[in-house]
Amino acid sequence: xxxxxxxxxxxxxxxxxxxxxxxxxxxxxxxxxxxxxxxxxxxxxxxxxxxxxxxxxxxxxxxxxxxxxxxxxxxxxxxxxxxxxxxxxxxxxxxxxxxxxxxxxxxxxxxxxxxxxxxxxxxxxxxxxxxxxxxxxxxxxxxxxxxxxxxxxxxxxxxxxxxxxxxxxxxxxxxxxxxxxxxxxxxxxxxxxxxxxxxxxxxxxxxxxxxxxxxxxxxxxxxxxxxxxxxxxxxxxxxxxxxxxxxxxxxxxxxxxxxxxxxxxxxxxxxxxxxxxxxxxxxxxxxxxxxxxxx
Amino acid sequence: xxxxxxxxxxxxxxxxxxxxxxxxxxxxxxxxxxxxxxxxxxxxxxxxxxxxxxxxxxxxxxxxxxxxxxxxxxxxxxxxxxxxxxxxxxxxxxxxxxxxxxxxxxxxxxxxxxxxxxxxxxxxxxxxxxxxxxxxxxxxxxxxxxxxxxxxxxxxxxxxxxxxxxxxxxxxxxxxxxxxxxxxxxxxxxxxxxxxxxxxxxxxxxxxxxxxxxxxxxxxxxxxxxxxxxxxxxxxxxxxxxxxxxxxxxxxxxxxxxxxxxxxxxxxxxxxxxxxxxxxxxxxxxxxxxxxxxx
Numbered sequence: 020x021x022x023x024x025x026x027x028x029x030x031x032x033x034x035x036x037x038x039x040x041x042x043x044x045x046x047x048x049x050x051x052x053x054x055x056x057x058x059x060x061x062x063x064x065x066x067x068x069x070x071x072x073x074x075x076x077x078x079x080x081x082x083x084x085x086x087x088x089x090x091x092x093x094x095x096x097x098x099x100x101x102x103x104x105x106x107x108x109x110x111x112x113x114x115x116x117x118x119x120x121x122x123x124x125x126x127x128x129x130x131x132x133x134x135x136x137x138x139x140x141x142x143x144x145x146x147x148x149x150x151x152x153x154x155x156x157x158x159x160x161x162x163x164x165x166x167x168x169x170x171x172x173x174x175x176x177x178x179x180x181x182x183x184x185x186x187x188x189x190x191x192x193x194x195x196x197x198x199x200x201x202x203x204x205x206x207x208x209x210x211x212x213x214x215x216x217x218x219x220x221x222x223x224x225x226x227x228x229x230x231x232x233x234x235x236x237x238x239x240x241x242x243x244x245x246x247x248x249x250x251x252x253x254x255x256x257x258x259x260x261x262x263x264x265x266x267x268x269x270x271x272x273x274x275x276x277x278x279x280x281x282x283x284x285x286x287x288x289x290x291x292x293x294x295x296x297x298x299x300x301x302x303x304x305x306x307x308x309x310x311x312x313x314x
Numbered sequence: 315x316x317x318x319x320x321x322x323x324x325x326x327x328x329x330x331x332x333x334x335x336x337x338x339x340x341x342x343x344x345x346x347x348x349x350x351x352x353x354x355x356x357x358x359x360x361x362x363x364x365x366x367x368x369x370x371x372x373x374x375x376x377x378x379x380x381x382x383x384x385x386x387x388x389x390x391x392x393x394x395x396x397x398x399x400x401x402x403x404x405x406x407x408x409x410x411x412x413x414x415x416x417x418x419x420x421x422x423x424x425x426x427x428x429x430x431x432x433x434x435x436x437x438x439x440x441x442x443x444x445x446x447x448x449x450x451x452x453x454x455x456x457x458x459x460x461x462x463x464x465x466x467x468x469x470x471x472x473x474x475x476x477x478x479x480x481x482x483x484x485x486x487x488x489x490x491x492x493x494x495x496x497x498x499x500x501x502x503x504x505x506x507x508x509x510x511x512x513x514x515x516x517x518x519x520x521x522x523x524x525x526x527x528x529x530x531x532x533x534x535x536x537x538x539x540x541x542x543x544x545x546x547x548x549x550x551x552x553x554x555x556x557x558x559x560x561x562x563x564x565x566x567x568x569x570x571x572x573x574x575x576x577x578x579x580x581x582x583x584x585x586x587x588x589x590x591x592x593x594x595x596x597x598x599x600x601x602x603x604x605x606x607x608x609x
Contacts, residue, residue: 029358035351035556043345050338050525056330063324093388093527096545096555126545126554133544225556230345232388232527232558247542249428250391250421259421260391261330261520263527263561 033175033203038269039228045272046230049265057262058253067264074271078235081278082201082220083211090236090254091267095202095223097247098236099126101258102198102219105244106167107134110196114164117141118195120152120181123171126221127200131169140164149311150179154189161193168197172204172220177310180208187216196242202226202234206277207285218242222274224266229273233266328470328498333564334523340567341525344560352557353548362559369566373530376573377496377515378506385531385549386562390497390518392542393531394421396553397493397514400539401462402429405491409459412436413490415447415476418466421516422495426464435459444606445474449484456488463492467499467515472605475503482511491537497521497529501572502580513537517569519561524568528561 029037048066055064057071072086079086092098107117119131121143131141142160146152152170161168168190173180183199190197198219201210206227212220219242224233238244238257250259277284300306324332343361350359352366367381374381387393402412414426416438426436437455441447447465456463463485468475478494485492493514496505501522507515514537519528533539533552545554572579595601 027358031351031354031356034354035349037349038345046345050333050341054330054332056326059326059329061326063322093392093558094555097388097543099545100543100554124545125547129544129554133541223556230558230560231556232561246428248392248395249424250394250419252420259395259424260389261518261526263388263525263558265525266527266558266561 033178033226035225035231036228038230039273039276041276042229042269042273046265046269049268053264057264058251067262070264070268071262074267077271077275078222078237081205081210081274082222082237083213084237085240087255088237088240090238090258091262091270092234092236092258093232093263094234095124095200095221095226096126096234098221098223098234099124099200099202100130101236101247102221102238102244103127103130103167103169104134105247106196106198106219106242107139108245109243110166111139114162114166115139116162116164117167117169118144118157118160118165118190119169120144120146120171122146122150122152122174122176123169124175124200124202127169127171144170146179149314150174150177150309151311151314152181152186154182154185157186158189158193161189161195165193165195168195170197170199172199172201172210173208174310175203178203179311180204180314183217184215187218191216205274206281207288209278209281212237212239219244224270224273227273227277229277230266230269233263233270235270328473328521330520330526331523333525334568334571336571337524337564337568341560341564344563348559352559353546362557365559365563366557369562372566372570373517373532376500376505376569377517377532378508379532380535382550383532383535385533385553386557386565387529387531387553388527388558389529390419390495390516390521391421391529393516393518393529394419394495394497395425396531396542397516397533397539398422398425398462398464399429400542401491401493401514401537402434403540404538405461406434409457409461410434411457411459412462412464413439413452413455413460413485414464415439415441415466417441417445417447417469417471418464419470419495419497422464422466439465441474444609445469445472446606446609447476447481449477449480452481453484453488456484456490460488460490463490465492465494467494467496467503467505469605470498473498474606475499475609478512479510482513486511500569501576502583504573504576507532507534514539519565519568522568522572524572525561525564528558528565530565
């Protein structure tokens, strides 16, 4: 116990994680010998290009998508901004209404507030006592003008997991796109964009032992989304800027590791979580748990 | 000579550079022990925070700015998008006209084309036979509705250096903001945002032996620029998203190294350039130099 008492214990993995040694090792060659510009046509750049495409396959496999539906970004925040602004602008001739929840990350909430200043209308759904968004509440909020529903997969503060598949089904029944911010969910909740009726999904490397400044947006094939960052023809002409090759390679390796054994990971974390919750509630008066007891 | 003939020679540093070993070494601790989220308040995150702030000082020093005027981005393309869209949206009640040149990088040109679709008007100035934008042409293009002039510091294909200080002076005389894409210039052209009358300046780490996926936007204090990426309160609330700490640290070290001896660097490069140009023109018929012979 003395030993433990003197060792710092990092308990803010929801804010950011360290990088796994395997991730750093995967990145290492791309910090030195493989430095070519992946957009260059000559053979020397093939190493960078192949690193990026391997990572694209790893991300696609982790969420049940095809590689051509994965677009790398500089993080979850950029992915959220792109998904929501991009879907709003690309579909504004069909309607100007967005449905989201009051407990989304600021990357979603502040983006929606900015869109309100551009003439869009946004409904911020309340949540129940456990932080859940009810699919019937989403359905009740949808109007003829609704073009997008955005509800996170798991909450970043209280951890509640949302009924994403049902919310996605409701959105589709009414002709709206469904975006989910899965930044906090990757590695904890198994994701399948098909089964969960997801059109747009944001993720962020540094939440699952990958590098900071890396993320991705899944865009279902055929989904109309306007570009957020204009310029060169990278990422199928949809997200400009020379690729962060080592970061992308690290993101790919990290998501592969994080999704390899979600069940075992959750069993270990749940046991620690339950012990901590019991210990805190049992020894400090007037404490209560924020969030859902199981979801 | 046999030895040289068999060793590949990388000649596309304008597309991207390798990272200097000093840059990789500066980043290394931030790939492992210093992994805290710089926005966290606890002591453990202080290492990350201080790495980011050291880099901010290094970038500021390299361009003659104060640290509070430097905002980190995921690259030069994002910085260009932010500068131009941000200045356009924030100043649209004053006017809707932008002046730029026909030889800007796609990150500027495609951003301007997108703004045209949002109701802005853009003049694309032609260049002379050496690729130069004439300050008198900028002055002639400015109207009462002009809110922004954007001309690159140095061209990415033919290398021509523009008369930035004079173009900035002309913009200011007519009440317009001046943005320059200095992505290709850092380390080759000494930059002083004061002397050169610059309000907004974009730069990119991987062009001067720093990491890919890193960049910065200089925003002169008091300049009205709308946010491009909304979310958390990072970067004084103006650019959301958890900071790419190792990338930012590498960018800072790289710009410090790149600007330490610009004169000596240019002397070495110019000698190699002249030898190459003489050799090619002297041995291959019908060759001519694209770009300015000295600028």
